[in-house]
Amino acid sequence: MSKAIGYAALDPSTPLAPYSFSRRAVGANDVQIDILYCGVCHSDLHTARNEWNNTLYPSVPGHEIVGRVTAVGSAVSRFKVGDIAGVGCLVDSCRNCPSCGEGLEQYCENGFVGTYNGPAFGGGENTLGGYSDIIVVDEKFVLRVSHTDNLAAVAPLLCAGITTYSPLRQWKVGPGQKVGVVGLGGLGHMAVKIANAMGAKVVLFTTSPDKKEDALRLGASEVVVSKNQDEMAAHANSFDFILNTVAAPHNLDAFLNLLKRDATMTLVGAPASPHPSPNVFGLIFKRRRIAGSLIGGIAETQEMLDFCAEHGIVADIEMIRMQDINDAYERMLRSDVKYRFVIDMATLKAA
Ligand code: NAP
Ligand code: ZN
Ligand code: ZN
Helix, strand or coil, X not given: CEEEEEEEECCCCCCCEEEEEEECCCCCCEEEEEEEEEECCHHHHHHHCXXXXXXXXXXXXXXXXXXXXXXXXXXXXCCCCCCEEEECCEEECXXXXXXXXXXXXXXXXXXXXXXXXXXXXXXXXXXXXXXXXEEEEEHHHCEECCCCCCHHHHHHHHCHHHHHHHHHHHCCCCCCCEEEEECCCHHHHHHHHHHHHCCCEEEEEEXXXXXXXXXXXXXXXXXXXXXXXXXXXXXXXXXXXEEECCCCCCCCHHHHCCEEEEEEEEECCCCXXXXXXXXXXXXXXXXXXXXXXXXXXXXXHHHHHHHHHHHCCCCCEEEEEHHHHHHHHHHHHCCCCCCEEEEECHHHHHC
16 A cells, blocks of 8 residues: 545535645556546536536546556566556446447446446445545556657546547548537647547537637637627538536537537536436437437547557646645636646645
8 A cells, every 4th residue: 555645625615724644555467547637527616516416436537547567566567666647537437348348448337436426346435536635446447659749738537538539430520520619628639639630610609708719820710709699600500519518407409509410409508407408309300319429438538649649639737736626626617728727736736
């Protein structure tokens, strides 16, 4: 066992605060990582505040982890001490079910183990995430990171990157297509960059008119303020695919009506309370579809990291100190994130 320090929520309403705990001893298949940077996902906030009614406390969030390998078990073959490595949203799964067999560990039929808030197989305590100095993870769930020159900006790829890459691939986004991205936050800004790199024409929908210039710079060819009904109406029946990343309940019909016949809007945003029910006529008359998508499997996460390295894609980040996490959450709730907070873990170690 190794001593670890981190920041934890002890209940839904108290701010995150320093917390000491231990990591398991490095087993034969394990990699121990000294965490350098950890991105701040809106799911961290939903979890710390028990907005999904499933939080196990104490809760140490954080699943966008990059760091340096400091120890490896005797059976580890893919990593050595000194390597840069990444850990995303998953640290284990059953490895036996059909989904695991297909490399879709996030859909493990026996329940995957999340990097945080996951009950460990065989009982025991809940997993504790990346707002901490070290982590120990089975090498099967550790990712190789090749673009190491801007490491802090790579961290958000481990959740925001894969959560947007996976549905863009699943729904075969590519050249000649018109693709909508709803919400310019952590996930949304990655979706704009990745869909653009896949060759699609990207239209960004936002509730924040002041994000317009940024969206164009990030790769959108057009920006629509979703509250403006005339701007919305101009895009009726024209999208091949829409990826909706919004973290709050809202009217889905406004976007469904923009899809072509047979096209899909995939929801990745996971608000604490349901969206108003969509109007079925908007679906029936054009055979439109609403779908969902959960992060991505380990193989696809590696594919995404390699794709981003090849295309020079990283997140646009604002670096924060660990001590500023509670302020960062408040700003996230005001949609004031440009476009991902990343914690410099040196600030935790120094304190
Ligand atoms: P984020 O950085 O806070 O971005 C969310 C964006 O949604 C905001 O920046 C804002 O963009 C827009 N928005 C917020 N409130 C809104 C409202 N009331 N109406 C319309 N738009 C609103 O959050 P994130 O980290 O990208 O995460 C987004 C959601 O995805 C969260 O619910 C998170 O838990 C979920 N998530 C899901 C998965 C998955 O596997 N499916 C993985 C990771 C995260 P504008 O200012 O541009 O309008
Ligand atoms: Zn996340
Ligand atoms: Zn499984």
